[in-house]
Amino acid sequence: MFDSTKIFLPKEDIRDSGYFDRVPIILSNLSYTTKENGMEYLSGTLENLNISVGKTGISINGSLNKYYHTDNFQKINRQQVELCINKLSDVLGLYVDDGIVQRVDISHNFLMNEPVENYYNFLGSLSHYKKMIQPSSVYYQNKKKTLLFYDKVKEGQYRKQDLPIHWIGRYYLRYEMRYMTRFASQLNKSIIFAKDLYNEDFYMTMIDNWANEYFKINKNKIFRPMEKQLTSKQGYDYLMSALIEELGANKAYDIIDTMKHNFAPKEYTRIKQKLKSLNGLTEQSHLIEELDQKILRVKEFYR
Numbered sequence: 001m002f003d004s005t006k007i008f009l010p011k012e013d014i015r016d017s018g019y020f021d022r023v024p025i026i027l028s029n030l031s032y033t034t035k036e037n038g039m040e041y042l043s044g045t046l047e048n049l050n051i052s053v054g055k056t057g058i059s060i061n062g063s064l065n066k067y068y069h070t071d072n073f074q075k076i077n078r079q080q081v082e083l084c085i086n087k088l089s090d091v092l093g094l095y096v097d098d099g100i101v102q103r104v105d106i107s108h109n110f111l112m113n114e115p116v117e118n119y120y121n122f123l124g125s126l127s128h129y130k131k132m133i134q135p136s137s138v139y140y141q142n143k144k145k146t147l148l149f150y151d152k153v154k155e156g157q158y159r160k161q162d163l164p165i166h167w168i169g170r171y172y173l174r175y176e177m178r179y180m181t182r183f184a185s186q187l188n189k190s191i192i193f194a195k196d197l198y199n200e201d202f203y204m205t206m207i208d209n210w211a212n213e214y215f216k217i218n219k220n221k222i223f224r225p226m227e228k229q230l231t232s233k234q235g236y237d238y239l240m241s242a243l244i245e246e247l248g249a250n251k252a253y254d255i256i257d258t259m260k261h262n263f264a265p266k267e268y269t270r271i272k273q274k275l276k277s278l279n280g281l282t283e284q285s286h287l288i289e290e291l292d293q294k295i296l297r298v299k300e301f302y303r
Contacts, residue, residue, distance in 0.1 A: 001207060002081055003065045003072055003107045007099035007194050010057040014094055023053050023092060073164050075108060082198035097195035103183050106210040107176035109152050110294045114287060116151040116173045122288045123149060124218035144186055146178040147213060177210045211299050219288045
């Protein structure tokens with residue numbers, strides 16, 4: 001489940017390891033940089049990982065999944081995360097378990113029944129996020145987190161990656177949740193260590209958060225007119241029902257409540273009743289039902 005991760009090892013924990021002279025030797029593509037504040041650091045790569053070595057410590061940035069599997073078409077489970085961090089500790093000669101996790105992505109690839117783009121139209125609004133629609137992806141973004149849905153096959157083809165043979169000609173939707181900043185505080189913790197990533201309780205909490213954030217998204221529904229010919233009023237009601245589904249029923253009621261003083265008491269009651277009467281004019285898409293079930297199945301098999 002874990003993919004791109006940033007781990008920082010502060011100098012206080014590794015000062016006696018000789019890291020500043022020793023680690024750069026095992027890195028490829030070395031470069032030397034001086035920041036605007038005068039701090040100097042060496043950066044390079046260790047397989048797919050970007051490693052920065054400075055007087056303040058070491059920063060490790062990249063996909064744990066790719067480091068373990070060499071690609072992120074496969075999933076990495078909790079036990080493999082532990083093996084991955086142990087491997088990294090052995091290679092660097094440092095105890096990476098005590099590194100501070102500054103950001104992490106949680107993701108999963110789903111084999112879908114239909115082309116990935118068919119699912120996008122049913123992903124509606126999400127409170128406290130800005131929704132952005134791209135030709136081949138849907139983003140939900142705020143200052144702390146990003147949710148992302150995209151076609152993993154197309155992304156792999158665009159990056160000229162070798163797809164698993166059983167992926168060719170099939171539809172894989174990837175759902176990611178990215179903790180961009182203030183990772184620990186978002187989980188009501190002061191600090192999160194690399195060893196927490198393979199702790200069972202923490203791992204389960206992260207999957208729960210990933211799934212729960214998905215289920216907070218308002219899912220757009222589809223019309224289900226029973227009439228073969230609609231009147232303009234019926235068409236208007238179906239349109240209003242669809243817009244309320246996009247907005248969320250609670251939000252629609254909140255808007256009416258803010259205008260309560262503009263209505264006569266009877267008219268206020270009538271419009272609330274009218275909103276309730278629109279329920280049932282739309283139905284859940286079978287595509288969203290499919291995706292819902294796949295998300296829930298991931299939670300059922302945490303480990």
